[in-house]
Amino acid sequence: MYLPHLSFEQKEIARINAEMLAEAVDTLILDHHVLRSIKGMAWVDALPSNVVCAADFMGVKRRLLEARRRYLYKKMPVPDQWHELYAHGEVSTEKYKKKYK
Numbered sequence: 353m354y355l356p357h358l359s360f361e362q363k364e365i366a367r368i369n370a371e372m373l374a375e376a377v378d379t380l381i382l383d384h385h386v387l388r389s390i391k392g393m394a395w396v397d398a399l400p401s402n403v404v405c406a407a408d409f410m411g412v413k414r415r416l417l418e419a420r421r422r423y424l425y426k427k428m429p430v431p432d433q434w435h436e437l438y439a440h441g442e443v444s445t446e447k448y449k450k451k452y453k
Contacts, residue, residue, distance in 0.1 A: 367399070377402070378402060382404070382405060383405050388418045388419055389419050393416065428448050
């Protein structure tokens with residue numbers, strides 16, 4: 353997982369908790385923090401088959417954008433202040449969407 357400061361014991365508790373949750377529901381969707389690394393996907397894949405990520409649940413390709421953030425920013429750099437401009441609606445993501453497809 354992307355939280356390297358977690359001890360083996362903490363990671364084991366997380367796995368056990370996920371397995372217990374999975375026993376109580378038909379489908380358990382795990383996302384967000386666990387999927388911020390490639391290892392997180394392997395961790396999800398090692399859980400029971402009813403544990404999936406949101407992309408799996410929706411039937412779309414896993415993109416792991418957060419896990420690939422450094423690579424993507426190198427491949428598709430954004431100008432200085434881009435994030436602030438985006439927050440104000442002054443730029444869009446359209447040109448990046450086209451490159452990534």
